[in-house]
Amino acid sequence: MLRRIGPRSLQGQVLLAIAAALLVAQAVGAVLVWRxxxxxxxxxxxxxxxxxxIAGRMIAESGERRAGRWWGSHMRGTHRGPRGGFGPMRLEQVGALARREGDLIDDDLTxxxxxxxxxxxxxxxxxxxFSRSLDDDERAAGFAERRMRDFPRPARVTIAAVRMTPGDGLILARVFEPPRARALGWPLIAQTLxxxxxLVGVVALVLRRITGPLGALTRRVEAFAANPASPPAGQVEPQGPRDTRRLIAAHNRMEARIGALLDEKDVMLGAIGHDLKTPLAALRVRIECVDDDAExxxxxxxxxxxxxxxxDILSLARVGRPSDPLEVTELSALVASVVEEYEDMGENVVLGDTSRVVLPLRATWLRRALRNLVGNALRYAGGCEVCVEKRGGQAVVRVEDEGPGIPDDEIAFMMEPFRRGDPSRNRGTGGAGLGLTLARAIAEQHGGTLSITNRTDGKRGIVAELALPV
Incomplete structure (x- = not known):
C-alpha cells in the first residue's frame, strides 16, 4: 500500500526516507529535551x-531574638519583604491543610x-x-497581581506541606511552577523546519545531479529499445557524479556496438537473400526443361x-529494424483489402463486424501478419472470419475459424519458431512453422500483442487476436 501511494522516482523515495528519518530523530530529540x-x-x-x-528551620532554631521574631512573624504572615511587599514565597504555618478540588499530588517531587x-x-x-491553580491560592494570586504585572503570569503554584514533628503544625512553602517545559513546541517546530x-534542500540538489542524467539515459534506452533501427541522433552527454558519467559512457559504447552489429546483420541477410534467391531463380528456369508435367x-x-x-526467415530477422516509417492508416480498410485478396482467389474468408480505427502503423508489415493468420486458418480450418473492434485503448483484429483447435497446453509452443500444427511436416499443409512467430514479432514491433485461444462460444476452432495500441 505504501509502495503504491509513495513517490516512485529515486529522488522522491530518497527525500521521503531522509524526511522520515529526520522526523524520527527530531521526535526522539524532542522527547529527550522535554524530559x-x-x-x-x-x-x-x-x-x-x-x-x-531549611532556611526557615535554621532561623527558628538559631535562638537569636531578632531571628526568632522574624521567624514568628514569617509564620504568622506579617513580615514584609525587603521592598515592603508581601511575597507568596514566605512560609505559612497552618493547623490543617485546606485542600482544593484542582490540587494535584506530585509523588515524584515529594x-x-x-x-x-x-x-x-x-x-x-x-x-x-502538590500543584495548585494560581487562582485557587489567594496568597500566590495576590502576590502575582501586585508584584508580577510586567512578567508572564504563572498558571500554577507548587506547595510543599511539611510537618516536622507529630505535634507541630503544618508549614507551607510555595514556589511558582516554571514555565520553561511548556514553551518547547514552537522552538522545536522552527528548528525542525x-x-x-x-538538509532536504542540499540533498535535493545532489540527487538532481544524479537523477537528471539518469532520466536522460532512461529516455534514450527506451527510445533505442522501441526502435533500434533509427535511434535518436547523437548520444547522451556524460554528466553528473563520476559513477553516473561512467554508466552513461558505457551505455554510449554499448549502443554504438549494438548498432554496428545490427548493420552487419542487415548486410549479411541481404547477401544471404541474394546468394540463395539467385540459384533458386535459375532452378525455376531449368525445371521448364523437364518433360514430365508431374515432376x-x-x-x-x-x-x-x-x-x-x-x-519468412529473412522477414523475421529484419522485423526488429523496419525500414519503412509509421503511417497513419485506417485499420478496418487495411483489413478489408486483405480479405478481398482472398475472396478474389475464391477462398472462404469473410469480413465480419468492423469498427473504424485510425492509428499509426507499418501497413506492409501488418498485411504480412494478417496474411499469416488468415493463411493458418485456411490451412487447418478451411476458412475464417475477420473482425475489427476497438477495445479500451487498443484496436483488436480478431481472426476466428472452426478448425480442430489446439490443446491448451500447446498454445504457447505454437508461437515458437518452426512449430507447426502438423508435426509430420506434410507438404500438403505447407509452411515452415514461422507464420505465428512472425505475426507476433510484427505485433510487438507496433507495441502490441498476439494471443491465440480456443473458442469459448460452444464451437470448435481458435481465435487469434492481434491487439495494437491506439
Missing part, C-alpha cells in the same frame, strides 16, 4: 522548596524533596508536595516452399 526540561524544572522546584524550609531534606539532616514527620529546508510441378512446389521459407 531534561521537566527534570530540571522539578530539580529547581525541589531545591527552592528545600531552601525555604520523594525528591524528602531526599534533599534528609541529605541536610531533616527528617520530616509528614511531607506532601530550518533543518528540513537546509515439373513437384519441383516447382519444392522451390516455392524453399523460397517462401527463406522469405
Amino acid at each position: 531534561a526540561q521537566v527534570e530540571r524544572a522539578e530539580a529547581e522546584t525541589a531545591h527552592a522548596l528545600a531552601f525555604r524550609i 520523594a525528591r524533596l524528602d531526599s534533599i531534606l534528609r541529605g541536610q539532616g531533616i527528617a520530616a514527620a509528614q511531607l506532601a508536595v 530550518l533543518i528540513y529546508l537546509v 515439373r510441378a513437384a519441383l516447382a512446389a519444392t522451390i516455392k516452399d524453399i523460397s517462401d521459407s527463406l522469405d
